[in-house]
Amino acid sequence: MLARRAAQRLAEIRQAFRHSAQASRSLSTALNYHIDTPDNNPNMPWKFSEQNQGKVKEILSQYPSNYKQSAVIPLLDLAQQQHGGWIPVSAMNEVARIVEVAPIRVYEVATFYSMFNRITVGKYHLLVCGTTPCMIRGSRDIEDALLKHLGVKRNEVTKDGLFSVGEMECMGCCVNAPMIAVADYSNGSEGYSYNYYEDVTPKRVVEIVEMLRKGEKPPHGTQNPNRIKAGPEGGNTTLLSEPQPPPCRNLEAC
Amino acid sequence: MAFGSDRGRFTEMKRSVVDKNLGPLVKTVMTRCIQCTRCVRFASEIAGTQDLGMLGRGSGEEIGTYVEKLMTSELSGNVIDICPVGALTSKPFAFKARNWELKGTESIDVTDAVGSNIRIDSRGPEVMRILPRLNEDVNEEWISDKTRFCYDGLKRQRLNDPMIRGPDGRFKAVSWRDALAVVAEVMHQVKPEEIVGVAGKLSDAESMMALKDLLNKMGSNSVSCEGNGVQPQADLRSGYLLNTGIADLEKADAFLLVGTQPRIEAAMVNARIRKAVRSNFAKVGYIGPATEFNYDSEHLGTGPQTLLEIAEGRHPFSSAIKNAKNPAIIIGAGIFEREDKDAVFSVVESIAKSANVVRPDWNGLNVLLLHAAQAAALDLGLVPESDNSIESAKFLYIMGADDLNLDKIPSDAFVVYQGHHGDQSVYRANVILPSSAFTEKEGTYANTEGRTQQTLPAVPTVGDARDDWKIIRALSEVAGVRLPYDSLLDIRERMKMVAPNLLSMDEREPATFSSLIKPEPKKEMSMTPFKAAIENFYMTDSITRASKIMAQCTAQLLKK
Numbered sequence: 001m002l003a004r005r006a007a008q009r010l011a012e013i014r015q016a017f018r019h020s021a022q023a024s025r026s027l028s029t030a031l032n033y034h035i036d037t038p039d040n041n042p043n044m045p046w047k048f049s050e051q052n053q054g055k056v057k058e059i060l061s062q063y064p065s066n067y068k069q070s071a072v073i074p075l076l077d078l079a080q081q082q083h084g085g086w087i088p089v090s091a092m093n094e095v096a097r098i099v100e101v102a103p104i105r106v107y108e109v110a111t112f113y114s115m116f117n118r119i120t121v122g123k124y125h126l127l128v129c130g131t132t133p134c135m136i137r138g139s140r141d142i143e144d145a146l147l148k149h150l151g152v153k154r155n156e157v158t159k160d161g162l163f164s165v166g167e168m169e170c171m172g173c174c175v176n177a178p179m180i181a182v183a184d185y186s187n188g189s190e191g192y193s194y195n196y197y198e199d200v201t202p203k204r205v206v207e208i209v210e211m212l213r214k215g216e217k218p219p220h221g222t223q224n225p226n227r228i229k230a231g232p233e234g235g236n237t238t239l240l241s242e243p244q245p246p247p248c249r250n251l252e253a254c
Numbered sequence: 255m256a257f258g259s260d261r262g263r264f265t266e267m268k269r270s271v272v273d274k275n276l277g278p279l280v281k282t283v284m285t286r287c288i289q290c291t292r293c294v295r296f297a298s299e300i301a302g303t304q305d306l307g308m309l310g311r312g313s314g315e316e317i318g319t320y321v322e323k324l325m326t327s328e329l330s331g332n333v334i335d336i337c338p339v340g341a342l343t344s345k346p347f348a349f350k351a352r353n354w355e356l357k358g359t360e361s362i363d364v365t366d367a368v369g370s371n372i373r374i375d376s377r378g379p380e381v382m383r384i385l386p387r388l389n390e391d392v393n394e395e396w397i398s399d400k401t402r403f404c405y406d407g408l409k410r411q412r413l414n415d416p417m418i419r420g421p422d423g424r425f426k427a428v429s430w431r432d433a434l435a436v437v438a439e440v441m442h443q444v445k446p447e448e449i450v451g452v453a454g455k456l457s458d459a460e461s462m463m464a465l466k467d468l469l470n471k472m473g474s475n476s477v478s479c480e481g482n483g484v485q486p487q488a489d490l491r492s493g494y495l496l497n498t499g500i501a502d503l504e505k506a507d508a509f510l511l512v513g514t515q516p517r518i519e520a521a522m523v524n525a526r527i528r529k530a531v532r533s534n535f536a537k538v539g540y541i542g543p544a545t546e547f548n549y550d551s552e553h554l555g556t557g558p559q560t561l562l563e564i565a566e567g568r569h570p571f572s573s574a575i576k577n578a579k580n581p582a583i584i585i586g587a588g589i590f591e592r593e594d595k596d597a598v599f600s601v602v603e604s605i606a607k608s609a610n611v612v613r614p615d616w617n618g619l620n621v622l623l624l625h626a627a628q629a630a631a632l633d634l635g636l637v638p639e640s641d642n643s644i645e646s647a648k649f650l651y652i653m654g655a656d657d658l659n660l661d662k663i664p665s666d667a668f669v670v671y672q673g674h675h676g677d678q679s680v681y682r683a684n685v686i687l688p689s690s691a692f693t694e695k696e697g698t699y700a701n702t703e704g705r706t707q708q709t710l711p712a713v714p715t716v717g718d719a720r721d722d723w724k725i726i727r728a729l730s731e732v733a734g735v736r737l738p739y740d741s742l743l744d745i746r747e748r749m750k751m752v753a754p755n756l757l758s759m760d761e762r763e764p765a766t767f768s769s770l771i772k773p774e775p776k777k778e779m780s781m782t783p784f785k786a787a788i789e790n791f792y793m794t795d796s797i798t799r800a801s802k803i804m805a806q807c808t809a810q811l812l813k814k
Binding site for chain 1: 274308319320322
């Protein structure tokens with residue numbers, strides 16, 4: 001009898017855990033291996049555009065000629081901006097050719113950094129911070145609001161190709177949590193921007209999305225009208241007087 | 255409940271990784287992988303094929319190739335030994351045997367001229383796998399894929415019984431007594447100068463000694479070893495050995511490869527060259543048909559024209575050799591087959607002279623042999639009397655030579671094939687005498703640097719097969735020209751008289767005189783480009799040609 005009850009209890013506990021396990025999240029946007037598709041395969045020709053060729057030269061000039069492989073991250077970033085926010089495998093091969101390393105060395109870098117997207121993203125890629133301070137301040141609600149408004153799942157692109165929502169780890173704006181970052185790939189590498197929208201609310205993110213859809217540029221930074229940058233709401237409350245010079249700083253006397 | 259729950263308590267997400275397809279040799283069970291990156295380092299640092307990498311990050315990290323790609327290295331099997339957890343295992347050996355059932359026999363490999371040290375793991379009469387044995391002077395701790403996976407060829411296409419071809423063209427199994435009687439009878443019917451013997455590329459020194467003695471006793475001196483060409487230069491050992499030594503190649507800082515593709519011909523020597531390129535920044539110049547290297551190299555040209563330019567100092571690479579501290583020139587044994595080989599050698603020797611390649615403290619003038627038997631054959635003096643001995647043969651004794659041009663053999667010649675595999679030469683044979691393969695006998699081999707090593711029997715012979723030298727000894731008795739040795743010790747005493755270096759086991763006997771004292775060649779050098787000595791790395795001899803795994807490698811890894 002006791003045994004049966006214990007077993008029952010165990011099953012309940014297990015059930016509870018199983019539920020939470022299903023909610024476990026995956027941060028990576030793609031698999032760690034490549035599957036050929038019509039728009040992403042090694043046979044697809046890929047070149048840096050005319051105006052980006054100059055940028056490639058400039059990036060390479062920043063590194064010694066025997067350490068060309070140092071340029072792999074800036075070049076992948078440039079390739080991502082040029083290719084509408086993601087890097088096809090043929091672009092990685094092109095970068096490998098330019099920095100003179102084996103392609104696998106570039107694949108390693110591109111799969112390591114979550115900022116390199118290896119599947120298609122929207123023209124505006126919305127990245128919700130999911131790290132603890134933002135999560136405490138309600139980043140899950142922000143993400144839910146975005147996903148519900150756009151009618152997509154995470155890492156899915158809207159039908160019009162304009163938006164996609166992803167998650168990122170801490171972007172260093174904890175004082176203005178919660179926040180989202182918007183990567184704008186709508187105008188190639190020329191018009192590329194990567195802006196932070198801080199102190200957002202579920203209502204405000206939807207407004208931001210709608211402004212972006214109309215082609216407007218919503219003001220980035222904190223979205224709380226009562227704050228200046230990372231300052232406290234309603235103006236400073238401490239350190240109001242003129243700053244005093246530090247005591248005992250008579251350097252001559254030392 | 256007394257013994258706990260029957261269900262696991264692990265309720266988290268279980269991490270699992272997709273298995274990769276790395277080709278017919280390496281099986282992957284990637285969930286076992288602990289991301290130690292030993293295989294990645296091996297592939298990029300030693301094998302020189304940058305296929306593997308570490309993909310992803312954190313808990314999603316995994317080893318893979320990212321794009322669908324097979325591991326196209328001739329050393330790929332070594333990642334099986336390196337993997338600490340069995341994520342990369344041997345595909346042919348997986349689930350075939352437990353390793354406590356296996357008997358290990360320390361032997362050497364004969365599929366190329368390196369003589370890699372191996373351990374043959376066998377279960378009963380079957381070779382189950384081949385593993386490398388540490389020998390820092392020869393193969394370090396690696397072996398090539400051909401060495402490791404050729405063993406399934408030992409189970410297929412084997413010759414079991416002595417056979418005689420009947421008038422209808424079909425082979426009929428007979429007893430040893432009958433077969434030897436027929437051979438001895440025919441041998442006495444032909445003139446002594448029409449008796450010709452050819453040793454194969456897998457022959458051991460003992461059997462070549464016996465074959466040469468038998469033919470000499472019959473009055474013929476037309477005995478050769480395949481791969482050594484028509485008129486081999488056997489007078490000076492330095493003319494056919496890797497004089498620098500395999501291990502000392504690491505010290506070289508400039509290489510000139512003449513008509514040799516070490517990656518295909520001797521993968522372990524190639525690993526040494528790669529080591530020198532990585533650590534000494536050695537320059538590598540290559541003359542020969544276009545081929546792939548797994549280190550930085552310069553393709554200087556395709557034929558003797560480039561060689562002449564270097565000899566005359568007109569080529570930019572000639573200064574690279576002259577300025578090098580330890581220059582090494584490696585000539586491929588494929589050049590032995592050329593008519594003008596003496597002229598080619600003399601041009602190379604003039605380069606060596608001018609670049610000071612041969613010094614008291616450094617001998618950088620090398621020949622890279624192709625086959626396990628070649629060095630011992632030349633040590634024992636298997637040099638045919640005339641150039642076209644096979645064309646004029648009436649009685650041809652083929653001891654495992656399968657790459658002969660069968661059209662050259664006259665149609666009225668009586669052909670005896672002694673060997674372990676029903677390979678190409680069997681089609682022309684009149685009598686078949688089955689012999690044992692290298693895993694089944696004790697045999698002496700000299701590798702390309704002149705190091706004498708020994709195979710040991712790991713498994714019993716197949717069917718009615720006998721050791722090569724014993725067959726020849728028996729035949730001599732039947733033919734009435736009894737050879738004076740009855741045991742391996744006796745035949746080694748005889749070898750000691752001809753080539754004493756073949757008795758100092760596991761030791762390298764360097765050549766005493768340098769080949770720079772050779773007389774001037776008579777023939778002019780022709781300008782025909784050098785040819786590739788080996789077309790297919792995976793299939794070079796009768797064992798590897800019978801191997802299913804090697805056939806899969808050929809089909810999957812060599813397709814372009």
